[in-house]
Amino acid sequence: MKTLQVNSIHRSYPIHVGAGLVGRTGEFLRRMRNVGQVAVITDETVAALYRATLDESLQREGFSPTWLTIAPGEESKTVASFERLCETLASSGMRRDGLLIALGGGVTGDLAGFVAASYMRGMDIVQIPTTLLAQVDSSVGGKTGLNIPQGKNLIGAFWQPQMVIADPNFLTTLDDRQFACGMAEVVKYGAIASASLFERLDGMDRETAQQDMENIVYRCCGIKKSIVEEDERDTGRRMLLNFGHTFGHAIEQAGAYRTHTHGEAVAIGMVMAATLGESLGITMPGTAKRISDVLRSFYLPVECPYQIDILAPLLQIDKKAGIGGIRVVLLEEIGTSLLHTVETVEIMKLFDKGGAL
Ligand SMILES: NC(=O)c1ccc[n+]([C@@H]2O[C@H](COP(=O)([O-])OP(=O)(O)OC[C@H]3O[C@@H](n4cnc5c(N)ncnc54)[C@H](O)[C@@H]3O)[C@@H](O)[C@H]2O)c1
Incomplete structure (x- = not known):
C-alpha cells in the first residue's frame, strides 16, 4: 500500500492506493474516529460486483451499513437522485455524525459527495473510486456536482473527503x-x-x-x-x-x-x-x-x-x-x-x- 496525504484548506486526508484495499475498509474506518452509522452509496453495476466484499469488510469491524443504490450512468447525477438519497438517509435516521461511503465511478462520487456536503449541512464521506477515471481524477480534489438540463456540473460544492481508498483490483472488471x-x-x-x-x-x-x-x-x-x-x-x-x-x-x-x-x-x-x-x-x-x-x-x-x-x-x-x-x-x-x-x-x-x- 502507498499513501499520499492531501492538505486542503479545511482538511487533510489520506489517499491509500493498493491492491485489495477494499477488504480493509472496515479496519480503516475503525481507526479513523468513533464512527456511528454508515451508509454506502453505489450504483447497481458496482453493487452487483463489489457489495459483498465491502459489506463483509464493514461487518467484520462491527458496522451495519445502510445501502443506497442508484442506476448506473450520468442520468443519475440529478437533483431528483440527490433528493431521493437525502430522503432515504433521513428515513433511515442518519445523523450528522454518521459517515457516507461513495463506492463507484465519478458519477457516484460526485453525487454522493454533494449529498455529503449538503445533508444536515455537511457530513463526512470516504471515497472508494472504482473506475480508473475516478481513481486518478474525480475522487481527489473535493469537487462534487450534479447536472441540470442547462448543463453538466452546474450545481455542486467543494467538499473534501475524510479518506480515499483506491484499489486497482476494481479496474480489472471495467470494459x-x-x-x-x-x-x-x-x-x-x-x-x-x-x-x-x-x-x-x-x-x-x-x-x-x-x-x-x-x-x-x-x-x-x-x-x-x-x-x-x-x-x-x-x-x-x-x-x-x-x-x-x-x-x-x-x-x-x-x-x-x-x-x-x-x-x-x-x-x-x-x-x-x-x-x-x-x-x-x-x-x-x-x-x-x-x-x-x-x-x-x-x-x-x-x-x-x-x-x-x-x-x-x-x-x-x-x-x-x-x-x-x-x-x-x-x-x-x-x-x-x-x-x-x-x-x-x-x-x-x-x-x-x-x-x-
Ligand atoms: N469531481 C471531479 O473532479 C470530476 C473530475 C472528472 C470527472 N468527473 C465526473 O465523473 C463522471 C464520470 O465518471 P466515470 O467515468 O467513473 O463514470 P461512471 O461513474 O458513470 O462509471 C462508468 C460506468 O462504469 C461502471 N463501473 C464503475 N466501476 C466499475 C468497475 N470496477 N467494474 C465495472 N464497471 C464499473 C459504472 O456502473 C458505470 O456504468 C462524470 O459525471 C464527470 O462529470 C468529476
Missing part, C-alpha cells in the same frame, strides 16, 4: 472503453506534469498498464494533489488539468455526449492542443505524434471528426469575425504545461490543416 477513458486522463497527467510517467506509458497496453496500476494511480494522484493543494478553488494552476478539455468538451457536446466518451474526446483534444502548440512554436515539434502514439495503444481516437463550423460555436469563437481568442492549456514539451490565449485565427488554421494531425 475496454471505460478503461481507455481513464487512460486518457493518465496520459494527460504525464503530458502536463511528468515526462517520466509519460515515458513509462509509452509502449504499454491495457494488460501491462493493469500490472503497473498501483504505481500509475499513485503517481497521477500525486500530481493532482500537488496541483489542487496550490489552487483548491480552481482559479489558477488547477486549470492545467484541463489540457485537452477545451477541444474535448466541444467534441463531446457536438456528439450530444453520445458519440464520444469524455476520455475519448479529451484524447482527441490533447492531440489538437499539442498540434496547435507546435504550429504556434510553443510546443516542441513531434509532441503531438508522441501523444497520439500512446493514446492509440489504448485504442483511443486521436482525430477530430468535426469541421470548424460545428465546433466554433461550442468553442465560443466567432469564425467569421476571426477576432478574440480562447484560453487553452498548451505544452512546452512533454511534462511542462502552461496556459495560453490563442487567437481565433490560429485555431482556424489548425482546422484548415485537417484538425488533428
Whole structure:
C-alpha cells in the first residue's frame, strides 16, 4: 500500500492506493474516529460486483451499513437522485455524525459527495473510486456536482473527503472503453506534469498498464494533489488539468455526449492542443505524434471528426469575425504545461490543416 496525504484548506486526508484495499475498509474506518452509522452509496453495476466484499469488510469491524443504490450512468447525477438519497438517509435516521461511503465511478462520487456536503449541512464521506477515471481524477480534489438540463456540473460544492481508498483490483472488471477513458486522463497527467510517467506509458497496453496500476494511480494522484493543494478553488494552476478539455468538451457536446466518451474526446483534444502548440512554436515539434502514439495503444481516437463550423460555436469563437481568442492549456514539451490565449485565427488554421494531425 502507498499513501499520499492531501492538505486542503479545511482538511487533510489520506489517499491509500493498493491492491485489495477494499477488504480493509472496515479496519480503516475503525481507526479513523468513533464512527456511528454508515451508509454506502453505489450504483447497481458496482453493487452487483463489489457489495459483498465491502459489506463483509464493514461487518467484520462491527458496522451495519445502510445501502443506497442508484442506476448506473450520468442520468443519475440529478437533483431528483440527490433528493431521493437525502430522503432515504433521513428515513433511515442518519445523523450528522454518521459517515457516507461513495463506492463507484465519478458519477457516484460526485453525487454522493454533494449529498455529503449538503445533508444536515455537511457530513463526512470516504471515497472508494472504482473506475480508473475516478481513481486518478474525480475522487481527489473535493469537487462534487450534479447536472441540470442547462448543463453538466452546474450545481455542486467543494467538499473534501475524510479518506480515499483506491484499489486497482476494481479496474480489472471495467470494459475496454471505460478503461481507455481513464487512460486518457493518465496520459494527460504525464503530458502536463511528468515526462517520466509519460515515458513509462509509452509502449504499454491495457494488460501491462493493469500490472503497473498501483504505481500509475499513485503517481497521477500525486500530481493532482500537488496541483489542487496550490489552487483548491480552481482559479489558477488547477486549470492545467484541463489540457485537452477545451477541444474535448466541444467534441463531446457536438456528439450530444453520445458519440464520444469524455476520455475519448479529451484524447482527441490533447492531440489538437499539442498540434496547435507546435504550429504556434510553443510546443516542441513531434509532441503531438508522441501523444497520439500512446493514446492509440489504448485504442483511443486521436482525430477530430468535426469541421470548424460545428465546433466554433461550442468553442465560443466567432469564425467569421476571426477576432478574440480562447484560453487553452498548451505544452512546452512533454511534462511542462502552461496556459495560453490563442487567437481565433490560429485555431482556424489548425482546422484548415485537417484538425488533428
Ligand atoms: N469531481 C471531479 O473532479 C470530476 C473530475 C472528472 C470527472 N468527473 C465526473 O465523473 C463522471 C464520470 O465518471 P466515470 O467515468 O467513473 O463514470 P461512471 O461513474 O458513470 O462509471 C462508468 C460506468 O462504469 C461502471 N463501473 C464503475 N466501476 C466499475 C468497475 N470496477 N467494474 C465495472 N464497471 C464499473 C459504472 O456502473 C458505470 O456504468 C462524470 O459525471 C464527470 O462529470 C468529476
